Amino acid sequence: MSNEDSRYEAVRSRDARFDGAFFFAVSTTGIYCRPSCPATTPRRRNVTFFPTSAAAQGSGFRACRRCRPDAVPGSAEWNARADVVGRAMRLIGEGVVDREGVSGLAARLGYSARQVQRQLNAELGAGPVALARAQRAHTARVLLQTTGLPAADIAFAAGFASVRQFNDTIKEIYALTPSELRAARPGRTTRYGPVAPSVTAGTLPLRLAFRGPYAARPLFDHLQRRALTGIEEVSGEPGARTYRRTLRLPHGAGIAEVDEVTGDGWLNCRLRLTELRDLTTASQRVRRLFDLDADPYAVAERLGRDPVLAPLVERCPGLRAPGTPDPHELAVRAVLGQQVSVAAGRTLGGALVAARGEPLPEPSGALTHLFPRPEDLSQAPLTELGMPESRREALRTLGAALADGTVTLDAGADRDRTEQALLALRGVGPWTAAYIRMRALGDPDVLLSGDAAVRAGMRRAGIPADALAAHAHDWRPWRSYAMHHFWNTPATDPATDRPSTTEGTGS
Structure with missing residues (x-):
């Protein structure tokens, strides 16, 4: 959408691909909408475009009650x-x-x-x-x-x-x-889904919007293989699973539940919070975990140009790159999972949670703990972990760096600077630093070229290892998604536990 004429064409065609990418306001009504608003298309001379809903509000326009432009996915x-x-x-x-x-x-x-x-x-x-x-x-x-x-x-x-x-x-x-x-709460189903009914027992139901196709099954498979006892659980059968996990939030603890079954453009989520002030933060962290602000159309357009990747993109439309609700947790789990299998990384993570995690004030089913804080690991002997002392020292070093700010993993961290700071830590190598960059910092353009599972997926897709550089240049800025397509290519033996170059395939 490089000019206003093309944006107007998107509005005329009610193109949902651009919901959240821009908003339009109508001078004759004083209302602003999402591009896919089902109302009668206004005349071009009456339309003004805005990059954010806040800009439209600042110009005196109010939100459309029909299309609810404030509920769109964030811009990718x-x-x-x-x-x-x-x-x-x-x-x-x-x-x-x-x-x-x-x-x-x-x-x-x-x-x-x-x-x-x-x-x-x-x-x-x-x-x-x-x-x-x-x-x-x-x-x-x-x-x-x-x-x-x-x-x-x-x-x-x-x-x-x-x-x-x-x-x-x-x-x-x-x-x-x-x-x-x-x-004015809607009581009927609309194009954008009904607002959830009133709730009891402290549970807040949310419909987390996404754009385009959404490949829920690979993402839930990924989470289920890596779920840590005490802080995560996945119940139900494939296609109808529910993922639950604990959340450490600025003002208290929380529990999030997300269903695998998708609505018409949203995931059903339920939050239980000890402090309602954490609602915005909790919902944003769940959105990052499930990569709900991605633009699958842009990803498919770029990756689909590669004749080798095109069949993978077509086979799994809307494949997402999982993020994390807790960057510090992700970093620790990445180090835990170095050079071990997925199952071994999960076992180590469970042992760490049991020994060093913070118990919930009130357990919820199998969810009993919050993941340990970095400062709780920085001086801990970690003898409960069956791993070499050098890797226990790497965990302590990482914990100290996260606790004192030497390494910053918040949502606005400078990605290049953070990766360099991680590489400066003893025991953290290039694969781990890049993996943390991809998942903890949400970088959509990371390629773990040395990852064994990626190379295996490339071979199955027909890309020789020495041809990676030639292909990868054309995948920018969506190389993380290309990598997930390779991770999700069917293995010769699906029961084989891939070596975890780790969290990414692993912990």
């Missing part, structure tokens, strides 16, 4: 971009502005608050406060329409500083008071 651009704007958008999505203010966001990015404000305004038409405000409003709408919580509780849970600010924002964005917005 923010995952692909490594510049300050991309990093800022990932941090704002994580709720950093609500918790630490604009100064905290700027400090994490290594820029002044004025520089961050200027760059976001110039490119997105809205600054960090406006972007965070739009996110708070969406969180508040979800709580108003899916729970029976008092409006005052919802205001603070969504991140508003006062009930008055909450009331004014909701009225401005939705043209309804909070009570009217709650009463």
